[in-house]
Amino acid sequence: MIIQQIEIASCAVPLNKPFKTALRTVTVAESIIVKVTCDNGVVGWGEAPPTHVITGDSLASIAFTINNILKPALLGMSLLYREDIFEVITNSVLGNTSAKAAIDMAIYDCLAQYANMSLVQFLGGTTKQMETDFTVSVNSSEEMAGDAKSYVAAGFSILKVKVGKDKIETDIERITAIRDQVGADVTIRLDANQGWQPKEAVRAIKQLQASGMNIEFIEQPVKAHDLQGLKYVTELTEIPIMADESVFTARDARGILEIGAADMLNIKLMKAGGIHEAIKIAKLAAIYDVPCMVGSMIESKIGITAAAHFAASQPNVKYYDFDAPLMLSGDLIEGGISYEASKINLEEGKGLGIRQLNETYVVEKLA
Template structure:
């Protein structure tokens, strides 16, 4: 079953994001969508919505890379040879994880359709039919954040991720304000996006210790693995890594050095589901828990993450998958089922999300 065609399209969609230690939020974002077709007419779809400040990719350039570099590397290949496809993408051009993630998702979608199986079965598991999702708070005034927590709880979310890293005093006050208003009925995780110094991170962890955070995500700069090791050894709070985890090799090194309790899994960092499942295997072996994060993607991108979560019980924390963080949709695409703080894992073959007819018609790779 040979790959006969690859299509790519960049689309700008309304999509409010969160204020973080990186800077201000945005009201529109560019998303990359791809389709991969085989000679028998089977078509798989994938999404790779980048975080430019995070990985350096932007969707318009991703569309060109997909068409001019990655499509030629895939055309004529066996669509069932996932490892071969991943290696072909690696040889064609390094990095570009979000673009690769979109194409790999499309291949899983295609394979699932051919086999009549949902993608999580191809990934090796079916341990969940629903996935609990967390809500999120940007860096905003405390009174605004508290109102947001109340809204998230009313929508069924039981975990709140708060962005920190710009002002330790404000961050500590907010943690205690949430605990005072909501008690321990809501789980709290804090994400500094590498915005703290070692001293600031230690202070924050120490001053919120009684609040029992679920975990403290990327407190230090991505390169400071030794700092993460020392902070984790303090025993003040579990440590999660995000910006420090961009590859299979990163995962191995972090696990070997004991730098994290939690891996934040983002397909756009790792190059897609195939490599992500290998990172999950390292986590399984090392006793590290995982959280799937894809906050600004449409139903297509979110579905890929749901299938990954359903493939392993190492995903012990609520995922961050669109709902409760942002809301973005492609007209004509059916939304995923969300109720009581949980998203339903699609049971249809492949990823379980179809794109509108003619969506890729203007652009062929």
């Protein structure tokens, strides 16, 4: 099981509708796709989308890191000594978590195939059906309420509503309009993407609770670095608070858990640098009895399939945010996870179950 070849390509799939948050607007899902080939013919797949406002990674930096740093360090290494491989991935370059994640998931894909297991089985979990939310992008109250109604009609009972881009009073108007449109039975969770200040966040959250909006939890209400502000909001409000952009590594998670800065953690492979570090975060959170969600960036089914297999393997992961492939106008791959409206199914085959890349969306082969 020697790593014989690492190839990358730049891919792009248009979105059906622009994806808008407090941090950015996305119209095309761009990513670097990684293909790792071993000497026994096993092929593993990985993906790294550029999310510069969160991870700091661009298409160019991802491609450079893989081709010029990770690839030379990993070629010729044996996957049977996987801890050595993950140590090389972690220590060969600072940051660059998306590039690391793409290589990491491709390695795990190869390992699971070699073991003749699906990745979730290889990670010690069982194949199960998961339910994803669907994200309502930041727009006018009327448009967001209309979008929410259409997603519920399409079979989604959990909505993740983006806020934090404008005045907090405008956010409350948006949430109220959505709740009025979808009724009381639909689960609503909020994601402020660091867009609120601690004191105004507390005021808004208390107002939402008093008005009966029935919010399940709120992601990252304050700036990622402001752990004291995050702790302030968590302690002074009753709706659970989830840390997202504040959590990249297990060390970050420990800092949050030790001071009780959040009630929940959002683990993303692109922040953690892959499954290897993500497992550490999930296990650490379990020690503190803090539940986790596994989320994603705007990714294709390659990255989401890897995230879903990881999520299904961890008992402490209770929530799933895997709607990104449903936002795309086409499918980048054949195989991987499948959807039945909001329900996600994992394939029973080997590894990630990815059979081939759809060349229609390949912009350029870079190696």
